[in-house]
Amino acid sequence: MRTVLLSLALACSMAACAQTPVAPVSAPWFNAREFAGLVSTPAPDQPARLDFTLDAASGRALRFTDCAQANATSGDDIVPAEYSVFQLLKLHCAAYERYRAAVGxxxxxxxxxLDEAFIAQLPEAILPENGSGPSMVRIGDSPRVERIAKSGGGRWEIQTRDEQVIVTRFAQGDFNHDGVDDMLLRVGWRYLDALDGGGMMMVEITRRVPGGAIEVVSRIRP
Known part of the structure; x- marks a missing residue:
């Protein structure tokens, strides 16, 4: 018996049992259309080239040609009226860096x-926190959610009792190199009971097995 096992082990090591590397089933993807000011074609091996100008608090114009400049700029350097736009720029830059780190x-x-069935399967934890903390209740089953509707341009609207939430697929790929596809959703919202108020974040999600629960991996805020 030992001789047989040794023979099998030798055969495996030489050819028949050798493991063939599994080719990626999908390549990293980035939603360049949604990144205002991006002038380069998204490429994991290249930083983003930008052409984006904001008004500085000093009165001069601030022109950003890459994300390193945006990340090195303080919010205090931007006029208050354009602060939210500056935060959005930094959020998009953070998403681009996740895309650059991704593999197939x-x-x-x-x-x-994105379609309505997928949005309904997303965990309630993608929504702005309402004081009760993250939840694994699905959007389609959430008592907070009043309706799901198309919003144009591939976006989807989720209306809750308190917010109007817009969800956009922003990037996709294996961000943590575990072999499983991940997705970045841009989640923006405004409060329905306020004339001015809301926010935006990127939410990283994954689904480890076919038909399994969708998990929130992290939230990226500007």
Missing amino acids: ARQSNLPDT
Whole structure:
């Protein structure tokens, strides 16, 4: 018996049992159309080239040609009226860096377009926190959610009792190199009971097995 096992082990090591590397089933993807000011074609091996100008608090114009400049700029350097736009720029830059770190996924359990059925399966934890902390209740089952509707341009609107939330697919790929596809959703919202108020964040999600629960991996805030 030992001789047989040794023979099998030798055969495996030489050819028959050798493991063939699994090719990625999907390449990293980035939503360049949604990144205002991006003038380069998204490429994981290249930083983003920008052409984006904001008004500085000093009165002069601040022109950004890359994300390093944006990240090195303080919010105090921007006029208050354009602060939210500056925060959005930094959020988009953070998403681009996640995309640059991504590799092709060997297993993809996420779609390449958003539809109502997928939005309904997202965990309630993608929504702005309402004081009760993150929840794994699905959007379609959440008592907070009143309706789901298309918003144009591939975006989806989720209306809750308190907010109007817009969800956009922003980037996709294997961000943490575990072989499984991940997705970045841009989640923006405004409060329904306020004339001016809201926010924006990127939410990283994954689905580890086909048909399994969608998990929130992290939230990225500007």
